[in-house]
């Protein structure tokens with residue numbers, strides 16, 4: 058069954074793991090299921106035996122002994138074994154000061170992401186998380202407005218993001234690939250549309266990617282070549298969004314410095330592309346009900362596309 | 373000496389209150405464990421290397437439960453009234469309550485042990 062289920066979805070499944078923590082959970086679930094099935098079969102067998110036994114098949118003493126052993130000692134021993142097996146699995150791996158830290162804040166209905174590499178400058182992005190394969194990563198999880206929950210099923214267990222608290226989750230990816238995470242605590246109208254892409258990369262590629270994310274947009278895209286840049290500024294998008302290197306430094310919405318390099322936009326709600334961005338920026342609530350970005354219905358189709366082309370070039 | 377103790381124990385007045393001593397101790401230990409871990413982690417930022425306070429509390433809980441279990445065992449073994457009698461007697465009541473207390477004490481010891489295991493196995497604030 059595990060195979061059949063994981064066949065449905067290899068990108069977001071607790072059965073298709075790419076991290077050590079999720080693999081341990083997967084294994085634990087298997088062991089627990091076998092244990093539960095064994096207990097159920099044992100109890101059912103006893104029950105059938107009890108219903109068929111003729112009266113007096115057990116002496117009073119014998120009956121008491123059966124209850125003591127099958128009803129008391131055996132369950133305690135079995136639970137002890139399962140507990141002794143599961144508790145060490147729940148123990149988080151150790152984190153060294155040199156390990157990568159990634160700060161993720163859940164906001165209605167998107168993810169603010171900050172990489173804090175040891176000894177390097179922090180890097181801010183949004184709605185996409187990349188992790189180096191074979192390295193320990195510490196996620197520091199926070200909630201900005203209401204409680205959200207951070208879950209990358211293939212990587213590790215889920216962890217709540219609670220305003221005013223920092224919860225920590227330690228993971229290690231073991232297999233590169235493209236995966237998906239999802240908010241798993243109902244947080245408002247667009248809760249179901251609050252997802253993110255997860256990319257597990259070889260450490261070298263990860264370092265290169267991180268270095269490119271650290272660059273301001275101006276270094277990668279010739280802002281002057283774009284009418285879109287001017288429109289972005291004119292429509293006041295910079296009041297909420299940052300595009301590093303262009304003087305646009307709003308911090309209310311997602312950092313758009315390298316938005317063109319993401320696979321999806323609006324927290325996994327739409328595939329990235331000129332058409333999708335142009336549509337989203339004019340009528341964001343049509344894609345995400347309750348979204349915290351205002352609509353721009355007066356914006357002309359042409360302006361929307363110019364901005365979308367500009368944003369698409371920010372890689 | 374043990375005989376004298378047995379006599380004294382059998383003379384104890386048993387009520388429903390004595391019955392809930394083991395599970396109440398278990399519940400208190402449960403609360404204590406959570407509070408201890410939360411306060412310790414919040415104050416020091418890391419898990420205790422030598423959780424002396426925790427093991428003292430756990431030992432105390434175990435002692436209370438085992439003691440009340442032993443008292444219950446002694447009481448449950450008190451000889452019943454001679455027949456014939458048609459209704460429950462004082463001693464029947466005592467023996468019933470004592471036996472129930474004994475079973476609850478057994479359960480509570482297991483409960484306290486299972487509650488304490490994470491400190492041994494997880495010892496982590498994350």
Ligand SMILES: [Cu+2]
Pocket residue numbers: 163164165166204205206240241242243244248251
């Ligand atoms: Cu959410």
